[in-house]
Amino acid sequence: MSVLEGGVLQLFPGVNASDLVTLVWIGFFALTFLYQTRIQSYLALSEISRGLNKLKVMKDKARKDTIDYLVNVGKATNDPSPRVDQFLDYVAIMPVDMDPAGIVGKIDHIVTTNNDRVRAEVGALLNQNNPVTVSISENLLEVATSLNQIHKIVRHYYLLGKKTNSYFTLVQLQMLMPMIIQEADALLNAVDSFKLGQPVGDGIGPIVVSRFMAGKEKRVIAKDTVMAITEYKGRKLYVLKADGPMAYVGQPGVAIQKIVGEMGVKPSAIVMIDAALKLEGEKTGEIAEGVGAAIGGIGVEKFQIEEAATRVKVPLYAILVKQSILEAITVMRKEIAEAADKVTQVLNRVIEEKTKEGDEIVVAGIGNTLGVAQ
Amino acid sequence: MMSSVPGSDKKSKLLVYTIEECPVCGQKTKRAFAVGDYVTKEAAKCSKCGNPTRIGLVYAESMKPSR
Numbered sequence: 001m002s003v004l005e006g007g008v009l010q011l012f013p014g015v016n017a018s019d020l021v022t023l024v025w026i027g028f029f030a031l032t033f034l035y036q037t038r039i040q041s042y043l044a045l046s047e048i049s050r051g052l053n054k055l056k057v058m059k060d061k062a063r064k065d066t067i068d069y070l071v072n073v074g075k076a077t078n079d080p081s082p083r084v085d086q087f088l089d090y091v092a093i094m095p096v097d098m099d100p101a102g103i104v105g106k107i108d109h110i111v112t113t114n115n116d117r118v119r120a121e122v123g124a125l126l127n128q129n130n131p132v133t134v135s136i137s138e139n140l141l142e143v144a145t146s147l148n149q150i151h152k153i154v155r156h157y158y159l160l161g162k163k164t165n166s167y168f169t170l171v172q173l174q175m176l177m178p179m180i181i182q183e184a185d186a187l188l189n190a191v192d193s194f195k196l197g198q199p200v201g202d203g204i205g206p207i208v209v210s211r212f213m214a215g216k217e218k219r220v221i222a223k224d225t226v227m228a229i230t231e232y233k234g235r236k237l238y239v240l241k242a243d244g245p246m247a248y249v250g251q252p253g254v255a256i257q258k259i260v261g262e263m264g265v266k267p268s269a270i271v272m273i274d275a276a277l278k279l280e281g282e283k284t285g286e287i288a289e290g291v292g293a294a295i296g297g298i299g300v301e302k303f304q305i306e307e308a309a310t311r312v313k314v315p316l317y318a319i320l321v322k323q324s325i326l327e328a329i330t331v332m333r334k335e336i337a338e339a340a341d342k343v344t345q346v347l348n349r350v351i352e353e354k355t356k357e358g359d360e361i362v363v364a365g366i367g368n369t370l371g372v373a374q
Numbered sequence: 375m376m377s378s379v380p381g382s383d384k385k386s387k388l389l390v391y392t393i394e395e396c397p398v399c400g401q402k403t404k405r406a407f408a409v410g411d412y413v414t415k416e417a418a419k420c421s422k423c424g425n426p427t428r429i430g431l432v433y434a435e436s437m438k439p440s441r
């Protein structure tokens with residue numbers, strides 16, 4: 001202080017040290033006030049960039065794991081990396097929806113084309129044709145593609161926000177980042193379960209119906225989808241699931257259309273068993289009942305099932321097993337597996353309550369049937 | 375505004391088990407999962423009655439000591 005008082009402050013008579021401190025404070029507040037969005041943008045940028053790095057590590061790991069699987073388990077003869085990289089950027093262009101009549105058929109067509117292409121290309125890449133290995137490779141590629149997409153989109157908004165100095169773009173992205181990382185983390189974890197061929201949480205529906213199909217004659221009713229006819233308390237059950245233990249989801253929509261259409265079955269109920277996303281706070285493995293088509297995905301199968309059920313005026317019943325997105329795509333947790341017995345009881349009760357002896361019933365186990373045969 | 379990006383949160387390690395069920399006497403045996411296991415696959419002979427068992431469930435449990 002003595003230096004100041006003897007030096008600079010002498011130039012401004014009447015100004016003392018405490019005034020100066022006050023001035024500095026006011027200056028500080030003024031700056032913070034004027035530049036707060038700048039400061040926030042800066043913080044957001046550094047946080048997003050950290051998240052972006054994490055996403056990059058994740059997508060690189062998924063890519064590497066996929067390539068390793070193709071080489072080690074799939075016995076790919078040539079280095080599959082260039083092909084995998086092409087794969088990660090492959091796009092399926094959705095049909096125009098300005099004239100939405102008949103759009104489901106168009107989407108179905110594109111999705112089917114894409115799925116067929118994936119299987120054909122994976123088949124060509126591998127030096128073996130074990131259907132389990134091929135299906136796992138398909139799923140791994142899909143996961144790697146999703147992670148690649150997530151990283152690309154986040155990077156796009158990060159760079160855009162940075163370039164245009166757009167505070168709101170950056171802050172919105174910053175707020176979404178934890179959820180994005182969580183989803184990416186779930187995808188990355190799925191890679192481990194898929195590689196080992198372990199059933200995933202989504203496979204709870206297939207597990208339940210596989211118990212009805214055991215020892216019965218199975219027939220392929222749609223692509224990757226099998227059906228068996230069995231009996232329960234005087235009712236005839238048409239039980240269907242995707243063909244396991246491959247990592248298939250099958251075409252339950254086509255299968256149900258075929259049962260009530262071509263096969264001329266007049267069911268008095270269609271019961272669907274599926275995994276459902278739980279809300280935060282709900283318990284994993286909790287069972288919920290309802291009406292309607294219990295099936296996720298892009299909506300094609302759901303449409304086909306609703307359409308078939310409406311056409312023949314059959315009630316649709318749903319039995320759902322709650323789980324998080326992480327639990328649905330990674331190895332099945334004990335709580336979910338143990339719900340299988342309870343689901344079977346609920347299914348039996350639904351059948352007994354809603355139908356009578358001599359009735360025909362369709363039971364569909366919806367979900368990825370990896371590690372679940374029939 | 376000050377949200378933070380969580381790391382891949384410290385998950386407790388998961389151990390995966392295969393449950394073999396005897397269709398005759400209902401005996402259940404729990405063992406570690408082996409690659410190639412799948413639900414409904416025929417498994418080892420039942421330790422109680424000698425009939426072939428089937429894999430009934432495959433599931434993961436966290437290694438955390440019980441609450």
Ligand SMILES: [Zn+2]
Nearest residue numbers: 396399420423
């Ligand atoms: Zn036994």
